[in-house]
Amino acid sequence: MTQGTNEEEDLREFVKFSAAVTGFSEFDLWGTGQAEAYYKTVVEQERPDVIQRALTSDPSATSADPVVKSIIKLWYVGVWYGPELAGRMDVAAWTAPGRSGAKPAVPDDSRPGEESGHGMDERKPLFVVSPEAYTEGLLWRAIGAHPSGAKAPGYGSWANPPVFENFHEEKVS
Template identity: 25%
Template sequence: MIINKILNVDDYYYDVFMAISESLTGFSVNELQSTGLAEIYYQYILSQIETATFIEFLNVSKNVLESSENKEQLKNAIKAEIISNPATQGIAQSVITLWYLGTWEGAYVNDRSYKEGLVWTVMHAHPPGAKQPGFKSWETKPVNSNS
């Protein structure tokens, strides 16, 4: 797969981070960027773990992304080379948690990370106390409602 240049961030590894985030979360790069937290998350991870450790994770990710020719190969390569590898497994799990819950090691990254967590999109819900669903939203049946 080709890793496309994303936005105007000069750091090549940012593009790899976004591409592997897309594969780990199942959300497109555009959807991840629409949270407004992509660059913040990238910088946050760099401040939380050793740069060499994060770069190693991104290099492994880059190799997986570039060597996979289709989604099935990519899925299998991520499972074999990232998720099953003790050196990269923890970071991959933390990246997934970061995008879905907005937390890193149990703490929210900032006040927006809770509101923009992907978990709310998956649940077809809104974060209680943070983003209200809108006037008269109660009169619309929930998505996938059986009633």
């Protein structure tokens, strides 16, 4: 992301920044197996100066930055929402495209030959990064659930209330 550094170092910096803005540890983010795919997605979709500005800013003050919002959503749901969609999240568009008449808010394909505002013809405003991105989304850990039909405990697991991993009730004496 910065000139003169290597991709491995940039990937580590990306994960470090992502940990700060998602609220999950670097260990948790590496554990998703999606760090490299997400890093490459951001690099392919945004200009280097835009990425650099986002990654070098104070994480607590970046929630208004559309690229940072896109990175956060990427980690949570496995979908790249381009900055033009940063303020919007159409859940039906990524949870069940085609089901119950739900259609994505933005087409999955870029319009060939049409220039985006960033000078990149191949930029896509909304797409799922990888098949594993859905099941590895931080969303599931955050709500204490499993992606329906994709991970253990399996069929019928949604009938039970979620269990939060690091939740400890305080005992009042």
